[in-house]
Amino acid sequence: MVATPLLLLVFNSRDFIQVSMFVPFLIAIFMITKIKDDVDLSLFKKLIQGSLFGVPIGLIFYKYVSMETLKITVSIVILIITSTLLYKWLKDYKKATNTSSDKVDTTIELNVKFQNDRAKNMCELLVGFFAGIFTSSIGMPAVPLTLYFNATNTRKEVIRAS
Template sequence: MEIIAFIIIILVASVLQTSTGFGFSILATPFLLLIFEPIEAIQINLILSFIISSALIMKIRKDVDFGILRRFVVGSAVGLPIGILIFLLVDINKLKLGVSLIILVLTIMLILKFRINQNKKRDLIVGGLSGAFTTSIGMPGPALLIYFSGTDTQKEKLRGTTLAFYLFIYIVSLIIQVIFAGTTKTVWVSSLWALPLIFVGLYLGQLLFERINQNAFRIFTYIILLFTGIYLLIESLGLL
């Protein structure tokens, strides 16, 4: 049963990552935590997300906003070490509870048409939050997604810039995780078995991206964010 669940999780999450630029970590991490230990779930997510971003980057590089990307990277340099300290020192359920409430409140604000003006200072802050979320819970996506949604960023720019940032954030986060939290054989064997599913997801996700319009993309974004926030909230309260 766990094998079937793993296949479904990886396939669906890789389709979302390819078609939206943010779906893998947001969808996969909560479900992988049901199958693996926290360290293993987070590291499998980091490895597979990096592979997807690497496979797509040449195709979508024209959509990358390199100014925002640079500021995200600079901001994340501060957030990454903070995140690993949180992971090592803070109770994981309390962390998930806090993150879930932040995601839900901000998503509701976006649905109610709250908008953010994009600027350099906010780019740095969002990069820092994303870095902290990556090394602590393996989910850089919510911070980026809420920010880009609030600034009404076009779906091509959102996907391209997010995937380019992931190339940096995932590999650095994985190295930090392995150094400070260790790793296991399960992480690497499971990641290897997931590769065929990833490539199927890459193909299906690209087909989906070409057929989805901006309004549908925004609605889909809100659904993913609400799902993530509710799931983390329920899990942090021990109801799963």
């Protein structure tokens, strides 16, 4: 998530986006023996299924949109994730420093609690869908995954393995 926007400032090329997708893939191949026990297979399958529908849409976006629009899209995506993570951090900090029990907490909860497995499955498919779009269009699949994992308080081992 950090390398793509920074290198897009230096390299004005669509090819870089596609090349940047293979680096995490190669890392995953080399690390598979170390992380295979932490993979949540149910989650992983849903993310893959969702991404199969998102990749073609991302490819269309990548093919027909100008380089400037791709850069703007990357910028907006980075701003969204940064804002969301900053909001969660500030909320957690406020909770940790607020010891008075008579104050009313009016903040919006970012912790997602699913009512049933169907809602969880649909959410995971949707996250995979957007990850597929971001992967093939701007080379940044981690954005929807980061937001989802952060909102669901997923263990870091599962995040890394998935």
